[in-house]
Amino acid sequence: MRHECLSGLLRSRMPGYSLPAALYAGAEAFEADLDAIFLRSWLNVAVVADVPEPGDVYAVDIGRSPVVIVRDDEGGIRAFHNVCSHRGARLVPEGRSIVGKLVCPYHQWTYELTGDLIDAPHMGLDFDKALHDLQPVNVREIGGLIYVCLSNDPPEDIEALAALMGQRLAPYNLAHTKVAAEQEIVEHGNWKLTVENNRECYHCASNHPELALSFHASDFGFDPAALAPEEKREAEALATLYAERTAAWEACGLPSEAVESDVLMPTNYRTQRLIIAGAGESQTPNARAAVKVPLGPMVANGAGDVHLWGINAWAHFMGDHAVVFNLFPLGPDRTLVRTKWLVHEDAEEGVDYDVANLTAVWTETNRQDADLVALAHQGVRSAGYRPGPYSRFTERTLNDWTTWYVARMMASGYA
């Protein structure tokens, strides 16, 4: 019954239009999303700077499934279900901590950082600890981004993303970064509205005056007919500049061309090296670098902004810092967006960078986006909502996104 209802909604989606209301706002669709998307996809949930040293652990909640990421004694990255094998208590609190071993706060079952159960007091000498190790979670580090997949059958197309981004991110040395600032914001809207809002810049000019100083809104499409002659000349000049810059970047070993995953593949992403507007250095109030220590020599000057988006994340990698956004669904109408600003590990706060300056643009932009997502969610709950048309100029990627979403739901048996 449930599936029939969802199935009908998924099938009724019109190409070129936003989704039916119940797919955004309904509790049933939310449950199905947790299952079909969040339990089965590769998700970027952390960065290597979250667990820089052996004994560092970092816990996140993916839907209702707590996961802990561990830097083990050999320096490797592991992930486990953050759940004790005894009676299921949550092991590690959310966020970062340092541990000797992973110890359950309930009855102190003690696990090695490899997940091996090494102590279970009062269980008897004949108790076979080897049968009660922590349950591992698939984990991949790609250029310093940590991806996990809760499925036992993780999508194999992660290899393509690994090859692509491993190379693109290498010059940014994320292994030698630290988290300079972190912010969490709970958006009052469905996670898919958060994603849609992130994937278009139709709304940028009017809503993001701060971001607009360093970001070319037209990067994500425009209708030439809607531009004034002056704007049109600018757009054409930018297009020419893109062709030149992209060729120049590629020539010096910085892959830059736009690459998008096939819409029907499970692991969804897009990346491109973007030209930063204005002074051209970084997404800061004056578009100048916010950090004196560059992330790496190859990108110290004029290497633009590598943007990456995925199923639950988006990010910008610039010469002086990176900013990584991860979203976590909390409910049909609540989405956690966690933003991390990464700087070189040697950069000293107050000397090499000022946190307020570093975070200014995206603090404002996140707030503005949260408001827009809330407005969108209020609308989809209304009796007056009808799926609306995407612009073929500025919202082509949203049509791809909803096409991907419906395909994933169907592949998971929901239609």
Added chain:
Amino acid sequence: MNAFTRPVGRAEWRADRWGMLRCLAVRDETPSTKTFVLAPDDGARIVYEPGQFMTFRADFGGEAVERCYTLASSAASERSVEITVKRKPGGRFSNHLHDALVRGAGIEAFGPAGRFGPASVEADRYVLLSAGSGVTPMLSVVRTAADLGIDLDASFIHVARHPREIIAAVDLVPLMRRLPNLRVATIATSAPKRWRGTVGRLQAQLLADLVPDIGTRAILCCGPEGFMADMKAAVMAAGVAEENYAEESFDFGAMEEALATGAGPTRRITFAKSGRSFDCPDGLTILQAAKAAGIPIASSCAKGMCGTCKCLMTAGNVAMAHNGGIRDREVARGFILPCSSRPNTDIVLDR
């Protein structure tokens, strides 16, 4: 893959932390002595020298008790270790092993550690002197030599109370075939009439008869305190140099207790936040002393592994021997595990 399959990519067993050994087999040596064959589940190699011991730990109603046993096996076989344990009347650890350490059961182990045996006393010729369970390091010495093709020139003299209690007696015959310069003499303090072996006490004269060139040999001695004292006096009188004599008590239990009741100074432990303070007598951990004083500290493993007791030390200095429950960088910031720390000075904790 079965028990015979060659292990691949085996790591080395970590001698510096507690780990789990599984009992693969148990065999009877004498009516009161069993040998336990133990190995790590992951096939890790246990690397050691003959004469080293491992510490074992078991839980007795919430109290963790530790005992050391010398490895009796050949150090050449890194795939498993053997300990040979006599069931002592009223000895709760040895009784526990005899009763509960069955094939397939696990036991916590630490080490190998210690320095005793030909690796630490270098010589061309040896005398191996043992009594009772003190035979275990000597068995490891001769087994290792046979497996590694070491041409061991040794007189191995073992004393048992009764022929029935001679450990590994039948194993020594084939070992002598493989070690042409090994001579073995077993002596029983008392024996039935028909027994053909030597009966009596091992005294200076008998020792001189058995090993005429004793003055040119290095002596490794293991057994009860009285036996070792007698032997030491005898071999010194026979002209053995001090540095050529080494002994090892096999009664580690007694040794441990001797350590814990040291006569060093008592230290004052103060909890800065609650304002409580108590004395920590020499040899006790801060956790033990707190318990004795009726002051609660949350703890679980009491062996430096779980980190439950971790707290910040704001003044003082401790000797801490933990099992991985705390990181070096936490120690650098002043954190300690009270369950694994003995105070060197008066201590202030941020509690």
